Structure formats: C-alpha cells, structure tokens
Amino acid sequence: MISVSNLVYTYPKSAAPAVDNISFEVPQGEIFGFLGPSGAGKSTTQKILIRLLSGYRGDIRLMGKLLQEWDKSFYNHIGVGFELPNHFGKLTALENLRFFGAFYDRALREPMELLSQVGLEQDAHKRVSEFSKGMKMRLNFVRAIMHNPELLFFDEPTSGLDPVNARRIKDLIIEQRTAGKTIFLTTHVMHDADELCNRIAFIVNGKIALIDSPKMLKLQHGRRQVRVEYLNGAVREEEFPLDGIGNNAGFLRILQEEDVQTIHTEEATLDDIFIKVTGTSLH
Amino acid sequence: MQKLLRLARLDLRMILREQMLWFMLFVAPGLQFSMALLLLPWLEQRFPIMTDYHSLIVMLMTLQVDTSIGFVLASMLLDERDEEVLTALRAMPVGVNTFLIYRLGIGTIMAVLFAYAMLSTPGLEGLGLASRFTAALLFASTAPITTLALATFSSNKVEGLAVYKGLSLILILPACSFFMGSWVQYTLGFVPVYWSLHFVAKVLVGEPGGLELFMALLTHGLVLWILFRLFKRRVFS
Numbered sequence: 274m275i276s277v278s279n280l281v282y283t284y285p286k287s288a289a290p291a292v293d294n295i296s297f298e299v300p301q302g303e304i305f306g307f308l309g310p311s312g313a314g315k316s317t318t319q320k321i322l323i324r325l326l327s328g329y330r331g332d333i334r335l336m337g338k339l340l341q342e343w344d345k346s347f348y349n350h351i352g353v354g355f356e357l358p359n360h361f362g363k364l365t366a367l368e369n370l371r372f373f374g375a376f377y378d379r380a381l382r383e384p385m386e387l388l389s390q391v392g393l394e395q396d397a398h399k400r401v402s403e404f405s406k407g408m409k410m411r412l413n414f415v416r417a418i419m420h421n422p423e424l425l426f427f428d429e430p431t432s433g434l435d436p437v438n439a440r441r442i443k444d445l446i447i448e449q450r451t452a453g454k455t456i457f458l459t460t461h462v463m464h465d466a467d468e469l470c471n472r473i474a475f476i477v478n479g480k481i482a483l484i485d486s487p488k489m490l491k492l493q494h495g496r497r498q499v500r501v502e503y504l505n506g507a508v509r510e511e512e513f514p515l516d517g518i519g520n521n522a523g524f525l526r527i528l529q530e531e532d533v534q535t536i537h538t539e540e541a542t543l544d545d546i547f548i549k550v551t552g553t554s555l556h
Numbered sequence: 557m558q559k560l561l562r563l564a565r566l567d568l569r570m571i572l573r574e575q576m577l578w579f580m581l582f583v584a585p586g587l588q589f590s591m592a593l594l595l596l597p598w599l600e601q602r603f604p605i606m607t608d609y610h611s612l613i614v615m616l617m618t619l620q621v622d623t624s625i626g627f628v629l630a631s632m633l634l635d636e637r638d639e640e641v642l643t644a645l646r647a648m649p650v651g652v653n654t655f656l657i658y659r660l661g662i663g664t665i666m667a668v669l670f671a672y673a674m675l676s677t678p679g680l681e682g683l684g685l686a687s688r689f690t691a692a693l694l695f696a697s698t699a700p701i702t703t704l705a706l707a708t709f710s711s712n713k714v715e716g717l718a719v720y721k722g723l724s725l726i727l728i729l730p731a732c733s734f735f736m737g738s739w740v741q742y743t744l745g746f747v748p749v750y751w752s753l754h755f756v757a758k759v760l761v762g763e764p765g766g767l768e769l770f771m772a773l774l775t776h777g778l779v780l781w782i783l784f785r786l787f788k789r790r791v792f793s
Contacts, residue, residue: 323647348649355647359640363570372566375559376650400573416644 274424274455275299275322280331282317291317292329293479299472301423304446304456306470306487308463308547314479315459316356319426322457323353336424349379352417356428356459358409362402366393366412369401370419377420387415391441406433414442418449425449428459443469463543467491473543477551487543494549495540499524503531512539564662570632581628585621585670592617592677610679611760615753616728618674618695622667623727626702627720629663633707634716637791656784660700667696680760687759690769694752697776698727701748704783708790748775 275298282292292314299305309315320326322333324340324347333340336350360369370384388397391411401409410433417425430446431439446469450456460466466473467487474484483490497515501524502508513524515538527533541549571577592614600606606613636642646652671692675683683691705723710716730750733741734757744750751772758765 325643325646345649345651348647351647353644353647355640355644357640359644361566361570361641362635362639363573364566368566368569372563373644373648375562376645376648378649 274301274303274336275305275457276332276334277318277322278332280318280321280329280333282321282326282329284317289479291479292321294331295476295479295481296331297474297481297484299455299457301455302450302453303471304450304458304469306466306473307457307459307476308461308466308473308543309476310461313476315461315476316428317479318476319428319457319459323351323426346378349377349420350423352420352422352425354413354417354425354427354430356432358401358404358406358413360401360409360412360416363400365398365400366404367397369412370416373416374419379420382419382421384415384419387419388412390445391415392438407435407438410434411438411442414445418445423454425454425456426459427456429462430458430460431462431465439465463547467543475547475550482551483546490543490546491540494546495538498539500535500537500539501527502534502536503527504534505531508534515539560658563658567632567659567662571628574631577628577631580624581666584624588617588621589670589673589677592674597678611756612731612734612753614674614677614680615695615756616731618671618692619698619727619749620724621670621674622695622698623702623720623724625663625667625670626699627706627716629659629699629703630706630710630716630720631713633659633703634710634713637707638712642791652788656787660703663699663703664696667699668692671695675756680756682760682762683756684759687756687765691752691756691759694755694769694772694776695749697752697780698749701776701779701783702727704780704787708783708787745771746775748772748779751775 277298278296280292280295281290283290295314295318297305307315307318317326321329322335322340324343335343335347360366361372364372366388367384370387374381374384385394385397388394391414393408393411393415396404396408401412404412410430414427414430417427427446430442434442443465446456446458450471458466458470470487472484472486473490475482485493498512499515499518500510500512502510511523511527513521518524571581596606596610596613600610633642642652642655645655672688675688675691675695680688702720702723706716706719710719726747727749730744730747730753733744733750733754736744751768755765755768755772758768
C-alpha cells in the first residue's frame with residue numbers, strides 16, 4: 274500500500290536533510306507506527322506522503338502508483354488526521370463535516386453516526402470554537418474517515434484526549450484496520466504504538482533506526498526473566514530465569530508458600546528499546 | 557454546482573455569525589447605495605458645485621463598497637489561516653487553489669453586482685450597458701485585490717484592519733489625478749484604480765477609453781497575480 278525507497282528531503286535554507294535516505298513498506302491492512310522525538314522527521318515524512326511537501330528525492334508508491342503520478346483524486350483515497358485541530362470555528366461540528374464533505378467525489382458516511390462514535394453526538398450543533406482541544410481532535414478523526422478512504426494518516430491521534438476518549442479513538446483505529454484499511458500512525462506515545470501497531474519504525478535525525486513488530490522488539494530486547502513480588506513481613510522481590518521456570522524450585526516455593534502480589538516477565542518496553550537503539554529519549 | 561451552493565451557504569452562515577462581517581458585507585454597501593441614490597442628489601441640489609464631481613464621488617463610493625467586500629473575505633481567510641483550515645484544505649480533492657479561486661470568485665461576483673448597482677444610479681446614464689458592466693468588473697477587481705493584500709500582509713484581523721485603512725488610502729489616491737496636471741497625473745498610474753476611474757471618465761465624455769481599459773485590465777491582472785503568488789508563498793511555505 275505504501276512503498277518508500279531511499280527518500281531524502283531537505284528543507285530550503287537547511288543544510289542537513291530532515292529525512293535522510295529512508296526506506297520502508299507498509300502492506301494493506303497494517304497499522305504502521307512511525308515513532309520518534311520531535312524534529313526527528315516523522316511529520317516531514319507524513320507531509321511528503323500526503324503531498325504537502327514536494328522536492329524530495331527517492332521513490333514513493335502509494336496504492337500502487339508513483340506519488341507524483343497521482344492527481345487531486347489522490348485525496349479521495351486517503352484520510353488525514355492532523356496533529357492540530359483545523360476546523361472552521363464559526364461553524365458547528367456537523368456544518369464542518371458538511372463543508373469538508375462537499376469536496377469529496379465519493380459517498381460519505383453518515384456524519385451523525387460518526388459523531389456519535391466519537392461521543393460528539395450531543396455537540397453536533399455546537400460551534401467548534403466552543404469545543405475543547407480533545408473534542409476538536411475527535412472531530413479531526415471523524416473528518417479523516419468520513420469518506421471511507423483506503424489509506425489513513427494519523428498524527429498523534431490521541432493528543433489532548435482523556436483516557437475514555439483516547440480508548441474510543443484507539444478502538445476506532447483498530448476497527449479501521451479490521452475493515453482492511455491501512456494506517457500510517459505518527460506518534461511519540463509508545464503505549465499507543467505498542468497497543469495499535471502491527472509494526473513500528475523508530476526514526477531519529479531523519480534516519481530509520483529500526484523496524485519491527487512491537488512484540489518482536491520487546492522479546493528481542495528484553496531479559497528472559499520473571500520478577501515476583503510477595504509479602505513476607507514487607508514486600509519482597511525476586512527474579513528467576515524464564516527458561517525452565519516450571520521446574521525452578523525457588524519460584525515454585527514462592528508460588529506455593531508466599532503471599533504473591535505480582536508476577537511479571539521482564540520484556541523491554543518500547544521506551545527502553547528506543548533509548549537503547551538510538552541513544553536518545555523520546556521525550 | 558450543488559457543491560458550490562452548499563459551500564456558499566456555509567460561507568454565508570459564517571458571515572452572518574459575525575456582526576462586523578455582515579455589517580460590512582450587507583449594511584455598509586446598502587448604506588452607500590442609498591447615499592448615492594438619495595443623499596448625493598440632495599446634496600448636489602444644495603451645493604451645485606458638487607455636480608461637477610458626481611461621477612467621481614460615485615466611483616469612489618463604489619470602490620469603498622468593493623473594498624469592504626474584499627475586507628470581509630480577507631477576514632474569513634485570516635480566520636481560516638489562524639485555524640489551520642487552509643492546511644486541511646490542502647489535503648482535500650479540491651485543492652487550495654480551487655478553494656481560493658472559489659472564495660475570490662464569490663467575492664468578485666458580489667462586488668460586480670454592488671458596483672453595477674452603484675454605477676446605475678442617476679447621473680451615470682452616459683455609461684451605457686456594456687461600459688457600465690465593464691466598469692463594474694474593473695471596480696469589483698479591487699475586492700480580490702483587497703482580500704489577497706490583507707490576507708498576505710497581515711497576521712490577524714486587527715492588523716488586517718490597519719492594512720485595510722492603508723490600502724483604502726492607496727486605492728483612492730488616483731482620484732487626485734483629476735486635479736493634477738496632464739503628465740503628473742500619470743505618476744498615479746501604478747495604482748490599477750487610476751485606469752478604471754479614467755476609463756469611466758473617458759466614456760462619460762463620449763471618448764472610447766480603449767487605452768485606459770487595456771491598462772486597467774493589465775494592471776489589475778498583474779497586481780492580482782503577484783498578490784496570489786505572495787499569498788500562497790506566505791501561507792504555504
């Protein structure tokens with residue numbers, strides 16, 4: 274669905290490239306996470322992919338066609354959820370959807386139904402200028418999917434959302450994948466990436482440092498250990514090798530004799546891996 | 557067409573939801589038209605010397621009407637820039653160029669209608685249908701010029717208002733040419749309005765005004781083209 278080969282982009286008046294010779298492929302039906310700290314090149318890559326930036330080097334194919342061969346109809350096939358809300362403040366949520374919807378040459382999903390999916394049905398007739406950032410972000414999301422595009426780009430889709438609404442949006446993103454849509458997700462929230470993405474790429478200083486599935490990365494970079502916390506006067510903690518854990522006498526004794534509080538395997542978090550691989554923090 | 561009507565309806569709603577905008581788009585032009593129709597003839601009766609300047613006064617009032625339409629559209633564009641809506645529009649099948657042309661087109665059509673109405677008031681019968689329409693089109697071109705100039709050279713509505721005042725002064729400056737010597741007046745020819753005013757003045761005295769019309773089209777087109785490019789560079793780069 275997305276094929277990027279040797280992509281290089283340098284902003285005018287800048288000596289160093291913002292995106293430096295990156296390559297990746299995203300098959301249909303995958304959520305691909307693009308992770309990196311601010312200024313790493315995430316948004317630049319997304320802007321190139323959605324044709325907001327030109328003058329790049331390298332080959333980009335989207336939906337089987339070279340990016341430069343697409344005309345304006347390209348935007349009928351993609352949906353973009355921008356990092357910052359961008360709506361007409363003087364129009365209501367519903368009017369905004371009708372306004373933007375008027376530009377598409379394909380059937381639109383029922384706006385009220387979509388607003389209800391993101392918990393905005395009661396606010397459909399409220400002016401967007403009265404919305405909180407979280408409400409605007411949810412409206413951003415609805416606008417991105419209202420024309421039922423095959424390829425979706427989301428930039429920090431849960432930014433500014435409370436946990437309930439962040440959950441809603443994440444569920445809807447998963448629903449889009451289930452419906453066969455391909456999703457390019459730009460974020461620096463590792464937890465979201467871990468939960469949503471089939472594969473992730475770490476980008477630092479314009480270069481991709483690593484691409485794999487979150488599961489594989491966590492296994493590859495984690496310690497094969499089990500940590501047990503139990504109460505014995507005070508909270509105590511012990512670690513055991515994961516290999517042969519079923520026959521580990523110490524581990525079995527704790528399970529049988531102690532008041533066990535928690536048991537965790539010691540796979541790495543994406544944050545840990547990011548720091549390990551890139552030598553820099555995400556935040 | 558249906559889509560255009562839908563967009564125009566939503567645009568109208570946005571205008572009606574802001575007092576300053578609907579005042580400048582509907583009330584101010586209505587007042588100007590009433591003044592040209594009723595107040596000006598009454599004043600001319602009381603102060604006959606004004607009769608010599610009737611056409612010039614009506615033309616300046618027309619300019620005022622058309623620039624106020626441009627101001628309304630510029631205010632909308634400034635809001636849209638602040639709200640990052642123009643970025644969202646760049647990721648739509650319509651393209652931001654088409655959207656801008658639609659916006660400027662709507663403004664120009666309204667400006668032509670207002671200008672035509674103003675130039676149809678008593679005292680300008682000598683214009684004739686074709687010349688009146690041509691003149692209305694030329695005066696209406698100040699609407700998109702105002703829109704683009706304000707949206708390019710100001711960052712918000714307050715700055716926009718200041719730029720509007722400055723631009724209005726520049727646009728009425730060519731009126732001074734009617735009180736200047738024969739060659740000195742051409743120094744004001746860099747303002748496109750100069751050629752529109754002189755085109756109407758020529759037609760009203762029965763001269764063809766072909767050169768003035770050509771220069772008006774050329775200068776308006778040039779200024780519009782430059783402003784359109786500047787606006788796009790300012791907003792999208």
